[in-house]
Amino acid sequence: MVIKMTEQHEIIHVDHVNLWYGDSMALRDVTMGMPDRQVTALIGPSGCGKSTLLRCLNRMNDLVEQCRMQGVVNFHSKNIYASDVDPVEIRRKIGMVFQRPNPFPKSIYENVSYGPRVHGVKDRKQLDTIVEKTLKRAALWDEVKDRLHDSAMGLSGGQQQRLCIARTLAVEPEVILMDEPCSALDPIATAKIESLIEELKTEYCVVIVTHNMQQASRVSDYTGFMYLGELVEFGTTRQIFETPHETLTENYITGRFG
């Protein structure tokens, strides 16, 4: 197994993580780092554990019954699974965007301001500023500025997904996890999300799970290939897609299995 660690500063470090759903093992001894202000992509066939690994990074698996985990996930060198860590606070700092856009059935404004309000921001003006700033960062402001109080459900799929990204950004996270963020979107909406990811990485660490290998090669700086719960190979995206060291990686990305 060739796992070349990144030279960049790692904001998250996964250390010898094993995970079981009941009796079945979903992650096997995964060790890797997610560098700050870079995009890390996780690729692999369905059921290889890439979404499970992503969900480990902000303790989303806590909510899954019969899910058992071993190992350490360090965020800024502190184990997020330590007993004194508040999972809600972790999920604020490490936000997540899901496969299907899932805005709240409320207005666009309320979708974005919901998080900050829960975290205690009451001042209307301050909320207005946060909403404008985050919608701009999510490249959605120009499209919705005249209808902030319309229902978010009236937006197109791509706009809804960018709204979900804005909702994540509103609570000022440091890491953004994306689980197949474009698989329910058309090519144009996908291109918009991809250029958004490119912009986001100047300020955040982005980890993206994708089935679409071209997408991984387009947007990411580092790529990890997973198979049957193991991290088979991790390296710069260029190396993985030009000269993978492992035959398994080679066969997968060239479409010889999967």
Add this chain to the structure above:
Amino acid sequence: MADKFHDEIEFLRRDVVNMARFGRNMLNDSMNALQLQDLTMALEVKSRKLTLQEQHDSLEDRIFTMIALYQPVARDLRTLVCSLLIVQASERIGRYGKDIANATRHLADTDTTGNFISIPHMSELVVGMIDDAILAYEHEDLNTIKNMSKRDDVVDSLRTSIFRECLTYMMEDPRTITRCTHYVMISRFLERSGDHACKMAEKIHYMVIGERIEIK
């Protein structure tokens, strides 16, 4: 989809090998025509230029289409990149063959070719290098191209010695200038063809191993 693509790569590789041999044969046959002073054969080599060009254009087009349609990665991508280089190098080699065939016209009716034993010898070495590069590509086997660098050095020094030899003749007898200039040119064409064989070897190495090397 993936299977269809991999079948297409195999067909492409077969056709690239054929084209590379076509270019190699143009060079080889033009040298035979030169040695035999056979004008008919030289003209026949010249006439192959059109086919060479057509093969080059159609293969190049196929490779571009495959890249655009399938966005290949890893070994598939490296194979296509290498194939493209081989197609281009083979076209150059074939054209040098045509140039030598052209020169044969000016060198006919002179009986001094035999004096230049180094030119046929040089041609043998270069054609051998090209053959081995094609074999390496065909079988994805780097063994035949291990010593390319050394072989290229020999070819280079032959070119230098042919140049010196020609200078001597030209100084002795100005009537040999036309003929000797052609010999100098021919040795240059052969030397360039050897360089193309080295370039092919570099790319074949990249295709098989994934690592860039430079053959000096």
